[in-house]
Amino acid sequence: MLTHPTSERLTALGLAGMARALDEQRRAGPTYEALGFEERLGLLVDREAAERDTKRLTARLKFAALRQTASVEDLDLxxxxxxxxAVMAHLIDGGWTLRHENLLITGQTGLGKSWIACALGHKACRDGRSVVYHRVPRLFEALALARGDGRHARMLKAIAKLDVLILDDWGLAILAPSERRDLLEILEDRHGRGSTIVTSQLPVEHWHEAIGDPTLADAILDRLVHNAHRLQLSGESMRRKVTKPLDLGHQA
Known part of the structure; x- marks a missing residue:
């Protein structure tokens, strides 16, 4: 079947979704013939909008580089x-990101802190927010390299512009002086302008010690904690698989 000239023109105009929908309407024949002009045009426009939304979401998710494939619909409550x-419903709603509030997720390893952070990051991408995931140790390594080749200021500027920044595995070691300064710069630039999600095995009350410098710790935590929601996870590791050994002595 030859491509209709109208479809070719729509594609040339960057309206590939409308072109595909028009071809589908043409092949369907009587299914759409009963509809009026505006109804059929509306279906074409809806298809174009849906495909563009999908492309933008795909781009946001690729840019976010979330560590885990997680969605809030799969959250295990x-x-x-x-x-x-009620707290999770409030976080999933996403209004806190519009208010530039933070989220602190703490608890022992294996409780799903990173998964929850990635699920909320995925939801933020679906809501049209710009999101990026970083493991804290690797972020500091990347910033150190950027400082050496002249990209440091540009990298900090890019982080400052994000709607949602995910900092995973915070507090694994006491910060070095350059790491404290970088963290303060990040949080200062983002304060009141974006939301930051932090996950840590370390309870919030011990974060001051993990930063290492009392003065910088006060400044960092003031910008991070005072407007933050908190999820304190507890219980048994979700990675632990409890299987009962097969009792051969009781088999028939």
Whole structure:
């Protein structure tokens, strides 16, 4: 079947979604013939808008580089680990990111801190927010390299512009002087302009010690903690698989 000239023109104009929808309407024949002109045009426009939304979401997710493929629809609220349904519904709603509030997720390893952070990051991408995921140790390594080749200021500027920044595995070691300064710069630039999600095995009350310098710790935590929501996870590791050994002595 030859391509219709109208479809070719729509494609040339960058309206590939409308072109595909028009071809589908043409092949469907009587299914669409009963519809009026504006109804059929509306279906074409809806298709174009949907395909563009999908492309933008795909680009945002690729840019976010989330560590885990997670979505809020798959969130496990049955396993006991301190998750409150009302609190999670509030976080999933996403209004806190519009208010540039932060989120601190703490608890022992294996409780799903990173998964929850990535699920909320995925939801923020779906809501049209710019998101980027970083493991804190690797972020500091990247900033150190950027300082050496002249990209440091540009990298900090890019981080400052994000709607949602995910800092995973915070507090694994006491910060070096350059890391403290970088963290303060990041949080100062983002304060009141973007939301930051932090995950840590370390309870918030010990973060001051993990920063290492009392003066910088006060400045960093003032910008991070005072407007933050908190999820304190507890319970047994979700990675632990409890399997009962096969009792051969009781087999028939």
């Amino acid at each position: 049955r396993t006991p680990r301190g998750l409150d349904r």
